[in-house]
Amino acid sequence: MRGEAVAVDFGVTPFDGLPLPSRVTICEVGPRDGLQNESTVLPVEVKAEFVDRLVDAGHTVVETTSMVHPKWVPQLADAEDLLRMVVPAPGVRYPVLVPNERGLDRALDLGVRDIAVFGSVTETFARRNLNRGVDESLEMFAPVVARARDAGIGVRGYLSMVFGDPWEGPVPTRDVVAVATRMMALGCTELSLGDTIGVATPGRVEDVLDALVASGIGIDALAVHFHDTYGQALSNALTALRRGVTRFDTSAGGLGGCPYAGSATGNLATEDLLWQLHGLGVETGVDLHRMVDTSIWLAGRLGRPSPSRTVTAFAG
C-alpha cells in the first residue's frame, strides 16, 4: 500500500470561477535557506549533487548558497567551492545571497548572474540578523543593488518578518509597504515576502498583498516565502495564488527552520506545494516524484526524516 496511492492520477479540478495562474515559478531555496538552518553540515560534493538533482527535477530557479562570513553561517562556508562545482544548466538561474559589496565582488568573480539581498521589515530583527537597523541595512544594500543591476544581474530583495516578529509581535502592514517600496526603489527586480516565524494566516496575507499592489508594486514582482511553523504555509500559499502571485519559495522536503525563531519546522515543502498546484491544474514544470526521491536521498545524508508530509507518505 505504501507509496502506491500517489501513483494514481487523482484528477484536476481547477477552481471554478477563479482565474488561477495557469503556471507558476518555484524558487527552490533548499540549498541555501534549507541547509543553512540544518545542524548537519554536508560535504560540498553532496551539495553540488543536490543542486543538480533539483535542476534535473525541473527547477529553473535554485538559490544555491550565500556569500556571508563563515563565522555567521558555517553551514555555507564552502560557497565558493560549491559555485565552482555547479555547472549551470541552460535556462536555469542560480541566485546567491549577497550581504554587501565584498560579497558582490566575490559573486561577480565566480560568474554569478542572480543575487539576493536579505532585508528585514522590523528594526529588532534587522539589528539581530544584520547587526544594523533597517535604514543602515538599506544603505548597505544600495551600492550592491546598483552595481549588480549595472552588470545586468537580477536582484531579489528578501523582506523578512513581514507578518510577525518574535520580539515586536504583529507587524503593521504600513511598515511592510514602507520597506518594500524602498527596496524596489533601490532597483530590486523581485521582492520575496517572508513569514520568517510562520505566524501568518490567510487574511493577513491578503491584506499585505493588496497593500503592496495598491502602493504600485506589480503582483508579478512579488514572491511569497512561507514557513510552516504553525502548519499555515500551504494555506497561505493558496491564498497568495488566488491573489495572482506566481512566484513561490519552497525547500525540498521542507528543509530548514529559523535559528532566530525557535522552531525545528522549516520552509514550506516543495513537494506539498507541488501536490496542491498539480491537483489544481497549475503547471510548475517540476516533477513531484523526482523531488520526493531527492528529498529521501537528502534526508539520508542529513540523518533526519523529511518534515514534508508528502515525502513522508511516499517514504512509507
Add this chain to the structure above:
Amino acid sequence: MRGEAVAVDFGVTPFDGLPLPSRVTICEVGPRDGLQNESTVLPVEVKAEFVDRLVDAGHTVVETTSMVHPKWVPQLADAEDLLRMVVPAPGVRYPVLVPNERGLDRALDLGVRDIAVFGSVTETFARRNLNRGVDESLEMFAPVVARARDAGIGVRGYLSMVFGDPWEGPVPTRDVVAVATRMMALGCTELSLGDTIGVATPGRVEDVLDALVASGIGIDALAVHFHDTYGQALSNALTALRRGVTRFDTSAGGLGGCPYAGSATGNLATEDLLWQLHGLGVETGVDLHRMVDTSIWLAGRLGRPSPSRTVTAFAG
C-alpha cells in the same frame, strides 16, 4: 524563544469581501478516530481524562469511542467502560460510532445521545472496511438510523473515500452525491465528508461541496474530515470554510492515520486549524493553549511526538 512567539496576539484580519462564517463547530475525533489508529493502547482512565480535557478546552462535540468488535479495533475494546467513566458535561455531545443494531442496543443501554454510522463512497473500501458492499452497508444502517431517530438521537453519517480511494483511484463526484443522498434519506442529521487517504486538493473540495448543495443537501448539514497525508488538510479546510462549511472534524495533536491507506500521518490537527480560524477571526470556543497542553500530555502517554506543527512549535 521557544513557545514565546505565540504568546503575542498576531491580530485578526478577516478576508476582505468574503462572508466567512463567524463561528464554527469542531468535532474533536481524537479519542475515536485518533486513538483507533495509534499502535499504543491507552488505559481507559487515560482516555477518560483525555475526553474530559478536551471538554475543558472548550470542545462541545467529542467523538468518544466506537461500538465495534474488539477483534477489529482492539484499541477501543474498552468502549463500554469508557462511556461509564465519562461524566457528560452540560451542552456537550459525545457521539459514539455504531456499526449495527447490536451496537446501537449497547449504546442506548449506556445512555448515548449521539451516534455515527461509518459508510463508504467506494465499493472496494466498503467491502474491505465493512465486509459488505455499499448497498448492503446502507441496508445495515437503515434500522440503526431509524431506531436512533425514533429515540431522539442525532445521527452523523460518515462518508469515507470521498475524494480518492487507494484501490479505485479518483472518486467521481456523482458517486459521492449518490451515496450522500441515500444516507440523508435514511435519516442522518449530518454528513461528514472524509478524505480518508488525504489526496484532495481545493478544486475537488469545491466541486464536491457544490454538487452536494446542488443536490439539495444544506451546507449546514455537511462536515469536512480531512487527513493530512500529503499536507493538504488545512488548505482544504480553508476552502470548505470559504464555501460556508461550519463543521470541521479534527483530532488533538493530529493523532491518527489510516490503517488502510498506508501513512503515519493522521487527521488534521485541531491546533493547526485553531491557529488559522482564530487568525481569521472565526470563533471556535476552543482554547488553543489548553489544546496544546493536552496534546503534549497525550504525546507523553503515547510515546511519540505529536505530528501537529503548532504543538511541535509550542513543545519547542
